[in-house]
Amino acid sequence: MGRLRAGESFPVLEEPQRRFVVPVRKKATTSGASAGVHKKSKGSNSSYAAMPPPPPSRVQRERAAAAVGDVTVEDIHTLECGMCCLPLKPPIFQCKWGHVVCSRCRDKLRTTGRCHTCGVAYVGNSQCDAMERLENSIRFPCPNAVHGCTTRTTYYDRHYHHQTCQHLPCHCPGEACGFVGSLDMLVDHFEAAHGWPCATMARAAATDDVDEEGETYTFDVSLQDGFNFLLAECPTDGILYLLLLNVVRQPHGCTISVLCIYPDNDESKEMEVQCELTYSQNVHVKSRRGDGKLIKHFQESTFTVDCTDLSDGKPRPDECFQFVVPKSFLPDGDTVKVEGQIIITY
């Protein structure tokens, strides 16, 4: 059962200025429908398609919306296709008794020529104008409304919107913190609640960019013990990635582990984030004869970074790669300077 609040104005699709953009690569919606505009598809031969009724005036629409109040959809299957049970998306077709199907199922019915429910001979191009208007006018609040999303979607766009919602939440990695919010909210929270700045900016490379001549994607950063955050922007698509570099002192040196904090959606399952880290340090050691010797140390690792919304907490140290800097090559002071590169693959 879905609940929706009517009586509010039609959906507010504009979203506030944001820094993070969740990539939108798979489009599966109809543009006219999401804008609340009803369009007849070509080839419609229903009798009223030839003479569409005049659209209601703005005053009429506002009055209708205001009169509805709090609405409950008692049977959500009402908004689904009678054959495939997926949310009905215009164009919607019907038999002469009003049994409705989506356009894909309408194509399947052409082989039998009969309605799936009542068996009446099927006239394949009869669109159900009332159902199309209903599907376009009922709006559901986004589940991420509590995280700042103001979008109200149609039933058939709900899943797609949720996968690409800019307000999908991630969890704060702070011990016992419990804060949950969109990436923008999280970055603000890091600074305000924990004093962890996200000052380091880097350019992330898409796999295709890595070999391009003249382009440099390396960053260098002085890491402190504990959490360090890096914002890596991929210049090809403008998407910003939030990376957590965790430095832990150990008896033998220090370990650096890397995570990408990213909402749990279809994209996060398909993409791979790689990190290349290098560390170099020259140290003077005394030989037994008492004279100094210079040792040049260089280490480099390329590894896959976990993408997680941290809903299950931080991975255990043995669950992710540990970049280990030996104690003898650590500088005095409390920062470790590394160079690196972030590479995104889809």
Ligand SMILES: [Zn+2]
């Ligand atoms: Zn269907």
Ligand SMILES: [Zn+2]
């Ligand atoms: Zn029928």
Ligand SMILES: [Zn+2]
């Ligand atoms: Zn949303």
Ligand SMILES: [Zn+2]
């Ligand atoms: Zn926190």
